Amino acid sequence: MANVMIKCPNTGKLVPTGIAMDAQSFASAQLSNNGLGNCPACGGGHVWSKKDAQLEEE
């Protein structure tokens, strides 16, 4: 499994979305307009789509 990460638009840091999946699932996943309510980098809320996301292996 790998963590789905997005880049915080305020700090530029990679932050975990709380979603974990393997690379095969990520490739076929429909991820659009997902909400991240409490960003660990800036404390704000972000809306993200698959194009903003990347996998980070544990």
Ligand SMILES: [Zn+2]
């Ligand atoms: Zn943020």
